[in-house]
Amino acid sequence: xxxxxxxxxxxxxxxxxxxxxxxxxxxxxxxxxxxxxxxxxxxxxxxxxxxxxxxxxxxxxxxxxxxxxxxxxxxxxxxxxxxxxxxxxxxxxxxxxxxxxxxxxxxxxxxxx
Amino acid sequence: xxxxxxxxxxxxxxxxxxxxxxxxxxxxxxxxxxxxxxxxxxxxxxxxxxxxxxxxxxxxxxxxxxxxxxxxxxxxxxxxxxxxxxxxxxxxxxxxxxxxxxxxxxxxxxxxx
Numbered sequence: 001x002x003x004x005x006x007x008x009x010x011x012x013x014x015x016x017x018x019x020x021x022x023x024x025x026x027x028x029x030x031x032x033x034x035x036x037x038x039x040x041x042x043x044x045x046x047x048x049x050x051x052x053x054x055x056x057x058x059x060x061x062x063x064x065x066x067x068x069x070x071x072x073x074x075x076x077x078x079x080x081x082x083x084x085x086x087x088x089x090x091x092x093x094x095x096x097x098x099x100x101x102x103x104x105x106x107x108x109x110x111x112x113x
Numbered sequence: 114x115x116x117x118x119x120x121x122x123x124x125x126x127x128x129x130x131x132x133x134x135x136x137x138x139x140x141x142x143x144x145x146x147x148x149x150x151x152x153x154x155x156x157x158x159x160x161x162x163x164x165x166x167x168x169x170x171x172x173x174x175x176x177x178x179x180x181x182x183x184x185x186x187x188x189x190x191x192x193x194x195x196x197x198x199x200x201x202x203x204x205x206x207x208x209x210x211x212x213x214x215x216x217x218x219x220x221x222x223x224x225x226x
Binding site for chain 2: 001004020033038040041042043048090092094097098099100101102104105106
């Protein structure tokens with residue numbers, strides 16, 4: 001099994017629908033992240049969590065929410081999907097400074113039509 | 114705030130050519146520096162890292178040296194292969210800053226046979 005598992009791998013949804021992207025990890029790391037990747041824009045941080053009771057907004061959190069159900073699970077929700085949320089979404093875990101051992105999932109390709 | 118600037122792509126090279134991808138940074142304190150690679154259809158993977166000035170990170174024939182005087186961490190490889198075709202991301206982790214990795218926008222490399 002992969003260290004960081006994202007589901008689904010691909011999803012097409014309609015404008016206005018609520019959708020949840022799920023992430024689970026077997027690394028035992030406390031720190032987890034959700035990023036969005038768009039061509040030419042690189043990776044942009046949506047939300048991050050340094051432990052189960054700690055949730056923080058990233059640079060582009062509007063239109064998104066998260067839930068940290070357990071140390072190993074961190075879900076991203078789009079409350080009402082819109083077409084400009086079409087992107088590749090990555091979950092990652094991390095050991096923190098100074099080594100920052102980021103491990104990424106394989107990504108979820110989301111298309112909002 | 115902390116930031117990373119890497120050369121824009123795409124970069125196209127012939128097999129066995131020399132590769133340089135420039136990366137400069139702005140950060141508080143003494144950051145750790147990283148190069149990540151993303152192969153088509155996959156998540157990012159750590160390629161190499163350096164945690165203090167003058168350190169050289171190396172892996173799979175790639176090298177980068179942490180230059181504090183020029184705030185740079187350029188990625189080099191002496192002879193690229195078709196299998197090196199990927200997107201390369203420079204990143205920094207600042208202990209004096211937000212304690213998260215900050216990524217550059219990525220540079221797409223295509224190596225032709």
